[in-house]
Amino acid sequence: MPRLRHASTTTPPPKPRLLEKPDRFNPPSHGARMRTKPRYYGAPLSHHERTAQKTRRYPHMMPPEGSFMFYFLTDRTIHLFITLGILLSLVGAIWYKDFLTQTPYTDLLPPNSMLFAHPIAFFRRWAEVYGMHVSYISAQTAERRRAKMDDVAKRSEYRKVHGIGQEEGVFGGWTAKSEREVMGPAFREGGGEGVGQVVAVRDASPVAVPAATAGVEAQETFIDFDGKRQPAIKKWFGIW
Incomplete structure (x- = not known):
């Protein structure tokens, strides 16, 4: 008996190609570049015509190459000398006027x-x-x-x-000083009494002044964000 074959011998129709969906947009590394057409639609210019174009004069146009004006306008050395000359002239004029206004001679x-x-x-x-x-x-x-x-x-x-200033630190008195150092020798001689007490002042001035009795200023305070009055803490350079 002939053997039966259940597979088809005809070729299946081609399936369309499916591209993998990219995770993100990947632009092409080389975009399509079209050849730029010249704006002159006539026949190409000859060598003689291109040479003649360099010598033609049009309004508001640079001088032709090889002329003195072209060399004068494009040479950097000439512009450098002109700039330095103007600057030196201005310096000399300012020095001259300053000399005439300040000298007594x-x-x-x-x-x-x-x-x-x-x-x-x-x-x-x-x-x-x-x-x-x-x-x-x-x-x-x-x-x-x-x-x-x-x-x-x-x-x-x-x-x-x-x-005054006999016990300055390494930084020459720039750092923060304690209250004892700020009050001076009168506070030290008085034994460092508290606020509101009278302190004897030493008469070291050439012009004698009667002994002054003045209370020490009250401690500085500030109001925080909660509305409470807090004592002001002295800081170095306003940071710590």
């Missing part, structure tokens, strides 16, 4: 008409007057520095006489 300067008649003598006198001006400014600066140094020395002597 304006009457000793040579007249401008002497520049062309005797240029060497003109610049020589200018140099002499400028040297006198520099000496005058240096003397004024030294005098101001000497006055400041004398003032610092007097302040230091005053602190030593009154016992």
Whole structure:
């Protein structure tokens, strides 16, 4: 008996391709690029026509290549010299006006008409007057520095006489000081009495002042967010 075959011999119709659904949108790495068509729709230009285009002049157009104006407008060295020249000219003008307004020797300067008649003598006198001006400014600066140094020395002597700033820390008194240090020697001599008590003040000033009886200011307080009054805590640099 012939063997029966239950399988079909005909090819099944093709199924459509199913692409896997991506997790997210993945744009293509290389987008479609169309060739850009030239805007000139005529025949391509010849070499002679392209060369002639470089020499044609149109309104509001750069000068042609090879000309002096093209070199002047595109050269960086020329623009650098022009910029530095303008800046140096402004500096010289400002220095000249400042010198004329500050120097007390304006009457000793040579007249401008002497520049062309005797240029060497003109610049020589200018140099002499400028040297006198520099000496005058240096003397004024030294005098101001000497006055400041004398003032610092007097302040230091005053602190030593009154016992102020004798126990400064490593940072030169920039750190926060305790209440005992802020109150000074009068508070220390009084034994550190509490608030409201009279403290004897030592008479260390050259001009004698009657002993003052003043109470120590009350402790500073602040109101928190809950509406309660809290004592103010001194902090270093306002942080801790």
